[in-house]
Amino acid sequence: MATIRVQTEAIDIGAETAALTAGRADIGGIGSFLGTVRDTAGGRKITAMSLEHYPGMTERSLAAIAAEAEARWPLLGCTLIHRVGRLLPGETIVLVLAASPHRHAALEATAFLIDFLKTKAPFWKKESFVEGDEEWVSARDADDSAAARWDIAAR
Amino acid sequence: MATIRVQTEAIDIGAETAALTAGRADIGGIGSFLGTVRDTAGGRKITAMSLEHYPGMTERSLAAIAAEAEARWPLLGCTLIHRVGRLLPGETIVLVLAASPHRHAALEATAFLIDFLKTKAPFWKKESFVEGDEEWVSARDADDSAAARWDIAAR
Amino acid sequence: MSGAGIKVLYFAWLREKIGVAEEDIELAPGIATVAALTEWLSASSPRHEAAFAAGKTVRCAVNQDFAAPDAPIRAGDEVAFFPPVTGG
Amino acid sequence: MSGAGIKVLYFAWLREKIGVAEEDIELAPGIATVAALTEWLSASSPRHEAAFAAGKTVRCAVNQDFAAPDAPIRAGDEVAFFPPVTGG
Numbered sequence: 183m184a185t186i187r188v189q190t191e192a193i194d195i196g197a198e199t200a201a202l203t204a205g206r207a208d209i210g211g212i213g214s215f216l217g218t219v220r221d222t223a224g225g226r227k228i229t230a231m232s233l234e235h236y237p238g239m240t241e242r243s244l245a246a247i248a249a250e251a252e253a254r255w256p257l258l259g260c261t262l263i264h265r266v267g268r269l270l271p272g273e274t275i276v277l278v279l280a281a282s283p284h285r286h287a288a289l290e291a292t293a294f295l296i297d298f299l300k301t302k303a304p305f306w307k308k309e310s311f312v313e314g315d316e317e318w319v320s321a322r323d324a325d326d327s328a329a330a331r332w333d334i335a336a337r
Numbered sequence: 338m339a340t341i342r343v344q345t346e347a348i349d350i351g352a353e354t355a356a357l358t359a360g361r362a363d364i365g366g367i368g369s370f371l372g373t374v375r376d377t378a379g380g381r382k383i384t385a386m387s388l389e390h391y392p393g394m395t396e397r398s399l400a401a402i403a404a405e406a407e408a409r410w411p412l413l414g415c416t417l418i419h420r421v422g423r424l425l426p427g428e429t430i431v432l433v434l435a436a437s438p439h440r441h442a443a444l445e446a447t448a449f450l451i452d453f454l455k456t457k458a459p460f461w462k463k464e465s466f467v468e469g470d471e472e473w474v475s476a477r478d479a480d481d482s483a484a485a486r487w488d489i490a491a492r
Numbered sequence: 493m494s495g496a497g498i499k500v501l502y503f504a505w506l507r508e509k510i511g512v513a514e515e516d517i518e519l520a521p522g523i524a525t526v527a528a529l530t531e532w533l534s535a536s537s538p539r540h541e542a543a544f545a546a547g548k549t550v551r552c553a554v555n556q557d558f559a560a561p562d563a564p565i566r567a568g569d570e571v572a573f574f575p576p577v578t579g580g
Numbered sequence: 581m582s583g584a585g586i587k588v589l590y591f592a593w594l595r596e597k598i599g600v601a602e603e604d605i606e607l608a609p610g611i612a613t614v615a616a617l618t619e620w621l622s623a624s625s626p627r628h629e630a631a632f633a634a635g636k637t638v639r640c641a642v643n644q645d646f647a648a649p650d651a652p653i654r655a656g657d658e659v660a661f662f663p664p665v666t667g668g
Binding site for chain 1: 349358361367369372373377427438443447448451
Binding site: 372388389390391393394397398419430431451454455456457458459460461462463473474475476477480 | 553557576
């Protein structure tokens with residue numbers, strides 16, 4: 183039921199929302215989170231963010247995250263799209279959509295999906311700074327804590 | 338900073354997201370909730386939902402709700418759009434967008450905004466059933482409870 | 493609006509029951525609160541009486557802010573009556 | 581892959597430090613867990629040693645599922661090593 187995609191192209195929230203809701207009249211609301219590239223990291227200006235992933239495992243882990251959300255909330259569909267490659271500040275990185283008859287289910291599932299995507303899906307970011315150096319982003323304890331509040335061990 | 342609008346036209350989440358984020362590279366994420374018309378109410382099929390509002394007070398109350406969200410979370414912008422008039426099942430009713438450097442702030446502000454919009458903004462819904470009768474929607478205790486969890490008295 | 497007048501607005505089923513969306517009222521002496529105005533309006537016609545009989549489920553706003561029964565009413569005010577809101 | 585071979589993948593800074601994205605390894609006798617494989621790979625070159633020296637910050641997946649140090653490794657497996665994930 184979930185739409186899972188890894189792509190290099192920009193993410194079009196309008197088109198994805200339309201695809202998720204097309205022909206349906208049983209949805210009460212769609213929650214979403216659209217992540218975008220900030221132009222600073224640790225107080226330094228960046229020129230780009232490069233995303234690498236583990237093809238195969240990525241799709242498996244996103245499908246598992248979506249299945250878990252569908253088991254926990256009465257979802258009528260969800261969408262997980264993550265970009266890879268070189269992205270510029272302001273560009274889209276990730277989109278989560280969750281549709282449900284009820285707004286709280288839609289919003290909670292959205293928060294759950296993005297928290298888990300950040301701790302369980304095999305993506306890695308590298309920041310390119312204006313000074314010319316590059317650095318792999320370190321995992322944040324805050325992300326593990328965010329995932330842990332849903333009562334599943336973050337790995 | 339907030340975009341507040343009451344309109345009869347369908348809501349375009351893509352265009353509104355683009356307007357909110359245009360030219361910016363300080364946003365880390367945009368949370369959103371898009372409400373749509375369900376084709377059933379209390380187990381009965383509906384043919385339409387009609388929305389009435391209190392012009393003037395609507396805009397004041399939406400601006401107050403947005404200002405409260407901006408005081409509570411580090412938002413870089415938010416959008417509140419509500420439709421009025423006669424809407425068909427599957428159509429958009431309401432859109433909330435909240436942009437922040439941080440994803441949890443964006444998602445929490447989104448939930449706060451829609452919970453408060455539902456209890457504080459002067460909109461009223463009337464359902465038209467397939468049998469031909471019409472009924473004004475009653476306020477739900479669940480909506481007051483949802484608003485109350487944010488520690489502001491729901492009225 | 494001039495003199496001791498106020499503007500009264502009705503929404504949703506209150507509007508439908510009373511049959512008008514808006515009326516200009518001359519404030520009688522002693523009508524100084526939302527509660528007093530509600531009582532005065534109820535007595536003004538059977539339709540008003542029927543609408544306001546819903547009692548606790550009628551909400552009020554004075555000059556576009558939610559107002560409790562003891563909120564003051566003054567000449568020139570815009571006073572609205574409506575059911576609990578159900579938007580979103 | 582044939583015989584006792586496994587495929588090993590590296591991502592992010594592990595890939596950069598080791599200098600290859602993927603290698604086919606003949607499983608030596610006794611290499612039956614992630615921990616044993618990690619130790620064997622570390623000893624295979626100074627670049628591997630430097631990469632795996634990061635120790636606790638290296639994660640592993642066997643056949644595309646996250647795997648703990650005591651997880652078994654069998655011929656034909658796809659084993660990946662990478663830093664903690666940072667997507668989203």
